[in-house]
Amino acid sequence: MKKIISFILILICSISFLTGCEKGDKSHDDVSKYDVIVSESTDNENSKEDTNKDNRYYVGGIDDPVKFEKIFNEIKKFVSEDNKEKVSEYIIYPLRVNHDKCSTEIKTADEFIKNYDSIFTEEVKKALLNQEVKDTFVNYQGVMVGYGEIWFGSSQDSSKYGIIAINN
DSSP states (O other): OHHHHHHHHHHHHHHHHHHHHHHHHSOHHHHHHHHHHHHHHHHHHHHHHHHHHHOTTGGGTOSOHHHHHHHHHHHHHHHHTTOHHHHHTTEEEEEEEEETTEEEEEOSHHHHHHTHHHHSOHHHHHHHHTOOGGGOEEETTEEEETTTTEEEEEOTTSOOEEEEEEEO
């Protein structure tokens, strides 16, 4: 038994010695390159965290706040003009419409345009038109307008921002 323990101790010491020597054999240039890589990685992680801190919509799935605010204001303009066709371009289908304890999915732009007046009621329009984008409520479900009349979010691949639900 003593021979086995002695062998294991010698093996551990040898591995430790070889590992230590291997680190000592690296040139100063190799260590510097490694240090730079670590620094770059840390800087990128910090800048991503800083970006998220500056993005109040991040938790709602919005990665580009400038793009989102532009789209929000475009939709607001098109709703004020009752431009159904343009509004339909900013819907992320299927659109969930909740009304009187019923829920309906609007699957296409044509279906949305056909039902626009019953979806965008005066209360829904008023909620959007009176809402400043920077005063919206944001949580993991998206960006809320008014008291929940409209919800904004992003498509599954995050390439498009738009309306994801309407509660009228």
